[in-house]
Amino acid sequence: MPSEITPAGLRERKKEETRRLLLEGAARLFRERGFEGTTVADIAAQANVSVRTFFRYFDGKEALLLPDGVQIFAYVENALSERPADEDPLDAVCNALLAAAEPFSASTLTALGHPVEDLENVVTTRLVQAFSDFEERLTVLVRRRLPPGTPDADLQAAVIACAALSAVRAVLRTRRARRAAGIEDTGPAPLRRAFALLRGMGSVERP
Structure with a gap:
């Protein structure tokens, strides 16, 4: 049976997945390195996205708290x-x-x-x-x-x-x-x- 998920629906699912990965990755890094020891670049790399992409979701690492x-x-x-x-x-x-x-x-x-x-x-x-x-x-x-x-x-x-x-x-x-x-x-x-x-x-x- 063909998938009924529209391109717009797929984009939303991808956005939610990226957001989840950023949050989970940040939580892991904060525990391991502390807040000050973690950079936005570290968080982005953990989620396998660019820093530019990170800022599409959050205005800074403080927002992840x-x-x-x-x-x-x-x-x-x-x-x-x-x-x-x-x-x-x-x-x-x-x-x-x-x-x-x-x-x-x-x-x-x-x-x-x-x-x-x-x-x-x-x-x-x-x-x-x-x-x-x-x-x-x-x-x-x-x-x-x-x-x-x-x-x-x-x-x-x-x-x-x-x-x-x-x-x-x-x-x-x-x-x-x-x-x-x-x-x-x-x-x-x-x-x-x-x-x-x-x-x-x-x-x-x-x-």
């Missing part, structure tokens, strides 16, 4: 679906974002041989941007968790989602300011601390 926005949102969506149904919506969202951020934490970067002091800010910046890009989609997920008859459910869902994502952005701004002032972060992990502060400001109104 995180999956794309679709995958990150899937992490959040899955984490949120696993939260207890009776958990306060704000707590559920904060816990889901924490769970999604954990694979990109300082401890994980250290385990991969990355110099955290140089890369943590890069990773946080990209993670914040990815979270911000699905603000509306997160609002939809939050609204589904609100009890039936919740007053102004659309508004409450939007406030909860935006507040949680704003806490992530606040962590980034505060870290930058502290580092510029020569102040070291101490105490709990900044993102966890930010969510604790946010939870203390109030929770969802019940019907």
Whole structure:
């Protein structure tokens, strides 16, 4: 039976395969050589493509530290679906974002041989941007968790989602300011601390 895959379909499959090879090759090299010891040329060679081809897929090797926005949102969506149904919506969202951020934490970067002091800010910046890009989609997920008859459910869902994502952005701004002032972060992990502060400001109104 003749193949029904069109030339356009074959091109898309080839692009996905190249992207996969670049990601897998980069992960292998980062573990073996560390982030600083790995060049874009090394990653391209590992995937058997040119450096020019590499830049068609990624804007630099830092982009390989995180999956794309679709995958990150899937992490959040899955984490949120696993939260207890009776958990306060704000707590559920904060816990889901924490769970999604954990694979990109300082401890994980250290385990991969990355110099955290140089890369943590890069990773946080990209993670914040990815979270911000699905603000509306997160609002939809939050609204589904609100009890039936919740007053102004659309508004409450939007406030909860935006507040949680704003806490992530606040962590980034505060870290930058502290580092510029020569102040070291101490105490709990900044993102966890930010969510604790946010939870203390109030929770969802019940019907």
